[in-house]
Amino acid sequence: MTINTLAKGGCHREQMACFRKMEKVIVAMQDPDMGMKMRNQRLLITVIPHAMTGHDIITWLTHKYRISEEEALHLGNMLVKYGYIYPLKEPRCLVLRPDESPYRFQTPYFWTSTRWPASELDYAIYLAKKNIRKQGELMEYEKERYSLLHKRINHTWDFVVMQAREQLRSSKQRRKADRIVLECQEQAYWLINRPPPGVNNVLDTGLERPNNFSCRVTLVSNFIIEACRKALGRNRVKSSICLEGFLKYSEQYLNHDPIMQGCLPSNPWISDDTAHWTMNAEIVPVPTRLRVERWSFSFTELLNDAMGRKEFMTYLEKEFSAENLYFWQACEDIRHGENSKIVEKVEDVYKNFLAPGAARWVNIDSKTMDKTLEGIKRPHRFVMDDAQMHIYFLMKKDSYPRYLKSDLYKNMLAKAIVPQETKKSVFPFMRRQRHSSPSPAQTATQAAEEEGLAKGAGANSAAGSHF
């Protein structure tokens, strides 16, 4: 199956949108009032007007978008990569240098978006011109492409050569400065639309999409109408309540988020010490405190943790209601298991949990029980859903809160480990263990020394003002 990775024919939506945005930036850069200051640049013996330095570009972008210099350099680089700005020194290297290197804006005639896609014929004419001008001294890859094109569009070759000659002749009638500019512009255009081997093709957009399967208007409208009708009947919750929910969740899990708060004893990726993973393996003799605390966040958290589930099962055994959890697990197995085993599993569940006098009979309300028993006659993947839901919420509302208040849980929490933190110091010989309540002045100095190097100005000035 051939996959076309370059858009053919019409515009490629995603790329065009990006081009338009980049063009807006370029236009703003050339604004007479708020745009960049341009000057003349000397290139060997000719003077090129309307040029700017790499440094100017970065400064302008930094001010306009209020971003860091690093980001401005990156953005400027994109503008160069896509051909909106081209370098005058080393024109084959499409990179933005943050120094006095001269750059120029590409003329809209040669914007990639203007002449999309670049045609084979135009490329042939360009290479032919170059070939004539350089008397056959093209670059290797250009020679290869030239001969390939020659084979492919052999029938129009006379036209190609004629056009090339014509364009060369008219360019000779221009001023030298203009001629150089035009050559640079054209070269920049082709460096992007026909990149040399080894250079990333920025115009590569991957798989072509969307696929042009017919979107009948009736189909679209019917989907929308049905979706809207259903949505209008929805129950919604007030924003203030929902949004508070997000705040609470993020706050609750903050200490559990290693990217925000680090992890104990240390982040294995930083310290090369896998203790954190060992301590938090699926089954451990003693779990960590954070892990046990997490069981109290929600019933799902408890059930999703293998150890938590085991503990809960132990608690339920004591309360003589373990059949609930066994039932729930069996239902999960049906829901997510192999299709072929469904019938057999449903039978087992009926025998063990639902049949009168069953060994592990679960207490379901009569309405649900009737519905389930009816459904069992024609077993399918979701036949236990209602019963499972009933038992789930029973455990959640009743057993789970009691478990959290129980001695079993409290003891688990008490003997849970709080790992000692090991900090990887900047100076390898200064690897130290944290201890509780160190002498503030002394350790503040040490800490400031260590971290000040990593954190820089902010922390240092704050710490420094107190010594």
Next chain:
Amino acid sequence: MACQGLQKGETLESLKRESETLKKKLEEERNKLNDVELHQVAEKVEVLSALSIKTRRVLKGHGNKVLCMDWCKDKRRMVSSSQDGKVIVWDAFTLNKEHGVPLPCTWVLACAYAPLSGLDNKCSVIPLSLDKNENLAAKKKSVAMHTNYVSGCSFTNSDMQLLTSSGDGTCALWDVESGQLLQSFHGHTADVLSLDLAPSETGNTFVSGGCDMKANVWDMRSGQNIQSFESHESDINCVKYYPSGDAFASASDDATCRFYDLRADREVAVYQKDSIIFGASTCDFSLSGRLLFAGYNDYTINVWDVLKGTRATILFGHENRVSRVRVSPDGTALGSASWDSTLRVSWSFSTGSNYIFRFIKLLFWVNSRLVLEFTVAF
């Protein structure tokens, strides 16, 4: 749902008008309960201390664009698929390549790690047009069959069922063992590019996003489209649930990421910046949901403060488009895959600053015998 042609008394015009009117009505209904914005509510939340996230591991070995990656449950292994037709399983911690599986097809768009915690790790790979379920003990199986490319896949809670999204505009649920189609989901009007399973108690819904600029929430059991959001201005490349399951984020070619609240049934935040011009192709939340990592087509990864709506930091390093970002299962690291044929692992060095602040607080208290609330905003 029967998608028939025009009914009696309908014209194309009348259908269009009806759908437009209904859409407007829906917006009004949604706005009725909109009494406050997320960034307003988030004003009382502490500002993020300066995030220092650095890329410290680069996994080289693919010969072409890396299109997809996923973490293993053991928190250190990853699987990646590439345009060079290979799927590689890495131990990202030691940088070792553990398995390399060549496929007969390039453009392997999606791969996912089965949630099995056993000795045989199953890895599912769905290449373009030929869908194979790859058991690394060399047992190949054809599972999902779409009529167009498969853009995304995800195992449901076990490795017995597979959910796929496709360029043919549908999503589908498959039984892995038999290859049977269990449920299909119709409602998108263009290619579906991404899907994500809800981490909810009942585990019955998932969200999908596509080229029709819509994000749809589906009931896996009935195949019904239960919610729909249409506020993006271009293709939605990636959708990801917030860890609580009450919301999801989307990354789009319109250079924005958006946050949708499922209970309030509306978009509650747009993550965008003037200087971000290129489309976002992928996104993922940090463990607490406070941060949203998004990979862009300008080779960067922007990190957003989900609650405040501001950008926390930007990561450079990749030399071509970022095709996938994924936070590791225990939240300790961020994995990213790129068209520059590398994968990178990044993590946060931010914790050091907390110790400075704590010591400074202590110092204040000791020196001035006052408890001062000391927050430093960078």
